[in-house]
Amino acid sequence: MIIAIDGPAASGKGTLGKRLAAHYGLPHLDTGLIYRAVAKSVLDAGRRPDDADAAVAAAKALDPARFDEVALKSHAVGEAASVVSAIPAVRAALLAFQRDFAAQPPGAVLDGRDIGTVICPHADVKIYVTATPEVRARRRAAEYRAQGRDIDEATVLADIVKRDERDSQRAAAPLKQAPDAYLLDTTHLAIDPAIRAAIDIVEATRAGRGRD
Numbered sequence: 001m002i003i004a005i006d007g008p009a010a011s012g013k014g015t016l017g018k019r020l021a022a023h024y025g026l027p028h029l030d031t032g033l034i035y036r037a038v039a040k041s042v043l044d045a046g047r048r049p050d051d052a053d054a055a056v057a058a059a060k061a062l063d064p065a066r067f068d069e070v071a072l073k074s075h076a077v078g079e080a081a082s083v084v085s086a087i088p089a090v091r092a093a094l095l096a097f098q099r100d101f102a103a104q105p106p107g108a109v110l111d112g113r114d115i116g117t118v119i120c121p122h123a124d125v126k127i128y129v130t131a132t133p134e135v136r137a138r139r140r141a142a143e144y145r146a147q148g149r150d151i152d153e154a155t156v157l158a159d160i161v162k163r164d165e166r167d168s169q170r171a172a173a174p175l176k177q178a179p180d181a182y183l184l185d186t187t188h189l190a191i192d193p194a195i196r197a198a199i200d201i202v203e204a205t206r207a208g209r210g211r212d
Contacts, residue, residue, distance in 0.1 A: 001024065001026065001106065001107040001124045001125070001206070002102050002107045002108060002109075002110070002120050002122075002123040002124050002125075003017075003020055003024075003026070003107075003108075003109040003110070003123065003124065003125045003126075003127070003202060004110055004111075004115035004116040004119070004120045004123035004125070004126045004127070004178075004181075005017050005020070005109065005110065005111035005112075005115060005116075005126075005127045005128075005129060005198075006111070006112060006113055006114065006115050006116050006117070006126070006127070006128050006129070006175070006177070006178070006181065007111075007113070007128055007129035007130050007175075008113075008130060008136065008160075008163075008164050008167065008175060009078070009136060009140065009160055009163055009164070009167075010131075010136035010137070010139045010140040010143075010160065011129045011130050011131050011136060011186060012129055012131065012139075012186045012189075012191070012194055013111045013112075013129040014030050014032070014111055015191060015194075015195075016111070016127070016129060016184075016194060016195065016198050017030060017109050017110070017111035018030075019191075019195045019198075020109050020195070020198055020199070020202065021108075021109040023195075023199060024109070024202070025106075026106065026107050026108050026109050027101070027104070027108045027109070028108065028109045028110075028111075029098065029101050029102075029108060029109070029110045029111075030111055030112075031094075031098055031110055031111065031112030031113075031115065031119070032081065032111070032112055032113075033067055033069065033072055034062065034064070034094055034097070034098070035081040035084055035085040035090075035094070036072040036073070036077050036078065036081040037058075037062055037064070037067055037072055038055055038058045038059045038062065038081070038084050038090060038094075039055075039077050039080035039081040039083070039084045040071065040072060040077045040080070041058035041061070041062075042054045042055050042058050042080065042084065043076070043077065043080055045058075049079075049080035049081075049083040049084050050083050050084075050087075052087050052089060052090070055084045055087050055089075055090045056087070056089045056090055056093055059090045059093035059094055060093050062094070062097070073143075073147075075144065075149075075151070075159075079159065079163075082163050082166055082167060083166075085113075085167075085170075086166065086167075086170040086171075086172060087172070088171065088172040091114075091172050091173055095118075095119065098110065098112075098115075098119045099119060099120070102119065102120050102123075107124070113167055113173070113175040114173035114174075114175070116128070116177075116178035116180075116181050117173065117176060117178045118173045121178070124205065124206075124209070125182075125201065125202050125205045125206075126178050126180055126181035126182065127181060127182050127184050127198060127201055128177040128178065128181040128182065128183050128184065129184045129186060129194075130183065130184070130185055130186070130187075131185060131186045131187040132187050133157060133160050133161055133164065134157060135186075135187050136160055137153055137156045137157035137160050138153060140156050140160065141153040141156045144156070182201045182205075184197055184198060184201065
């Protein structure tokens with residue numbers, strides 16, 4: 001069973017992906033980390049995130065076993081990842097890796113921005129997770145504060161709005177809800193109710209397909 005979860009920044013898709021994977025005993029891939037790793041590699045090399053040649057080279061040399069999730073979750077890397085992910089050649093270089101991950105039995109849970117539309121268009125279950133920009137900014141600011149970073153929520157909101165625009169308007173695999181994806185709005189949902197709602201979606205889909 002392949003579960004594809006898409007949505008904008010700080011919508012809760014990563015948390016949902018991890019919890020659904022644990023619930024169903026499936027491997028989980030946060031595809032955003034892949035692009036963050038490419039971005040960090042480019043930045044570490046002293047190059048600009050819009051340097052296509054540097055970004056493609058980093059994508060081809062990617063080693064997921066060496067990911068440092070804490071370092072990859074920094075604000076600067078996240079901003080650079082949004083730029084890197086808009087480069088078509090970078091997305092092409094990482095496409096096979098993501099599809100191979102999903103294709104391994106017994107399946108997988110993948111979350112990102114183009115899982116249900118590009119990476120796994122035939123996924124068994126597709127969920128598009130969203131929330132208002134204000135709520136997402138509040139969540140992201142809380143994450144930063146938990147990491148010991150003092151950051152203004154208004155600044156985070158401005159960054160999220162800018163990133164939403166960049167992600168949804170890019171030419172390569174723009175962020176959008178797949179026609180057959182279930183919409184899950186987490187604006188007024190805490191984590192546990194959101195997880196229960198996502199599980200209900202998966203179970204309803206499996207029941208409709210004879211639990212294949």
